[in-house]
Amino acid sequence: MANTDKPGDAIETLREWASQERTSCDWIVVDQARVDMFAHATEDRYWLHTDPARAERESPYRSTIAHGFLLLSLTVGDDVDRITSLPGIAHVLNYGLDRVRFLAPVIAGARVRVRSQLLSLVERRPGHWLLGQTKTVEVEGQRPPALVAEHLALVALA
Secondary structure, three states, rough: OOOOOOOHHHHHHHHHHHHHEOOOOOOOEEOHHHHHHHHHHHHHOOHHHHHHHHHHHHHHOOEEEEEEEHHHHHOOOHHHHHHOOOEEEEEEEEEEEEEEEEOOOOOOOOEEEEEEEEEEEEEEEOOOOEEEEEEEEEEEEOOOOOOOEEEEEEEOOO
16 A cells, blocks of 8 residues: 655655665575575576585585575565655556676575665656665675665656
């Protein structure tokens, strides 16, 4: 259900986000069960993701690793919840990605979280705003981050 109070307040809040980097609240465990569900959903069952015994023997990581697109998908949910809770937001639609880079593997069982930084907020037409953000998936205790991407979302006011 859309929040229909004062649409202008939501845009001002989104503008304020430009001055701060936001981190998702919770670490997300990327365990083998999650990797296997993603493999099933996408039909990407490459052994490096889905065969722990073989990965232990043959992978340079000695473990299975998460799909890059699984990690990319984790960058969306937290923002959708935050944005749709703002006054006057009707909905948020995925608009696309620019410059996605997979920088480091994520071993099954690792914990990740998402950092977001506002890049741009441009009114495309009355009541529809294009929100650009840099999304970084960091891995607990690991450098560099697993991925960095520029995510675009269309925010529609109620």
